[in-house]
Amino acid sequence: MAQAKKVVLWMLVVFVLYTIIKTPERAADLVQIGFQGISDAADSIGEFMTELIS
Known part of the structure:
Protein backbone atom coordinates (compact mmCIF):
# COMPACT_ATOMS: atom_id res chain seq x y z
CA MET A 1 0.00 0.00 0.00
CA ALA A 2 2.82 2.41 0.82
CA GLN A 3 4.38 1.68 -2.57
CA ALA A 4 1.11 2.56 -4.33
CA LYS A 5 0.89 5.87 -2.45
CA LYS A 6 4.44 6.68 -3.47
CA VAL A 7 3.70 5.93 -7.14
CA VAL A 8 0.52 8.03 -7.09
CA LEU A 9 2.35 10.91 -5.40
CA TRP A 10 5.12 10.85 -8.02
CA MET A 11 2.56 10.73 -10.83
CA LEU A 12 0.81 13.75 -9.33
CA VAL A 13 4.08 15.67 -9.02
CA VAL A 14 5.03 14.87 -12.63
CA PHE A 15 1.57 15.92 -13.84
CA VAL A 16 1.71 19.23 -11.94
CA LEU A 17 5.20 20.01 -13.24
CA TYR A 18 4.20 19.09 -16.80
CA THR A 50 -23.17 33.98 11.98
CA GLU A 51 -26.68 32.66 11.34
CA LEU A 52 -26.29 30.12 14.13
CA ILE A 53 -25.38 32.85 16.60
CA SER A 54 -28.08 35.30 15.46
Whole structure:
Protein backbone atom coordinates (compact mmCIF):
# COMPACT_ATOMS: atom_id res chain seq x y z
CA MET A 1 0.00 0.00 0.00
CA ALA A 2 2.82 2.41 0.82
CA GLN A 3 4.38 1.68 -2.57
CA ALA A 4 1.11 2.56 -4.33
CA LYS A 5 0.89 5.87 -2.45
CA LYS A 6 4.44 6.68 -3.47
CA VAL A 7 3.70 5.93 -7.14
CA VAL A 8 0.52 8.03 -7.09
CA LEU A 9 2.35 10.91 -5.40
CA TRP A 10 5.12 10.85 -8.02
CA MET A 11 2.56 10.73 -10.83
CA LEU A 12 0.81 13.75 -9.33
CA VAL A 13 4.08 15.67 -9.02
CA VAL A 14 5.03 14.87 -12.63
CA PHE A 15 1.57 15.92 -13.84
CA VAL A 16 1.71 19.23 -11.94
CA LEU A 17 5.20 20.01 -13.24
CA TYR A 18 4.20 19.09 -16.80
CA THR A 19 1.13 21.33 -16.58
CA ILE A 20 3.14 24.26 -15.23
CA ILE A 21 5.84 23.91 -17.89
CA LYS A 22 3.50 23.20 -20.81
CA THR A 23 0.78 25.78 -20.07
CA PRO A 24 1.71 28.17 -17.27
CA GLU A 25 -1.32 30.39 -17.96
CA ARG A 26 -3.69 27.45 -17.48
CA ALA A 27 -1.85 26.38 -14.33
CA ALA A 28 -2.23 29.90 -12.94
CA ASP A 29 -5.93 29.84 -13.77
CA LEU A 30 -6.35 26.53 -11.95
CA VAL A 31 -4.59 27.87 -8.86
CA GLN A 32 -6.75 30.99 -8.93
CA ILE A 33 -9.90 28.85 -9.23
CA GLY A 34 -8.73 26.71 -6.31
CA PHE A 35 -8.09 29.70 -4.07
CA GLN A 36 -11.41 31.25 -5.10
CA GLY A 37 -13.16 28.02 -4.10
CA ILE A 38 -11.42 28.01 -0.71
CA SER A 39 -12.35 31.66 -0.21
CA ASP A 40 -15.98 31.01 -1.12
CA ALA A 41 -16.11 28.04 1.25
CA ALA A 42 -14.68 30.12 4.10
CA ASP A 43 -17.24 32.87 3.43
CA SER A 44 -20.05 30.33 3.45
CA ILE A 45 -18.87 28.83 6.74
CA GLY A 46 -18.64 32.32 8.22
CA GLU A 47 -22.19 33.13 7.13
CA PHE A 48 -23.44 29.82 8.52
CA MET A 49 -21.78 30.42 11.90
CA THR A 50 -23.17 33.98 11.98
CA GLU A 51 -26.68 32.66 11.34
CA LEU A 52 -26.29 30.12 14.13
CA ILE A 53 -25.38 32.85 16.60
CA SER A 54 -28.08 35.30 15.46
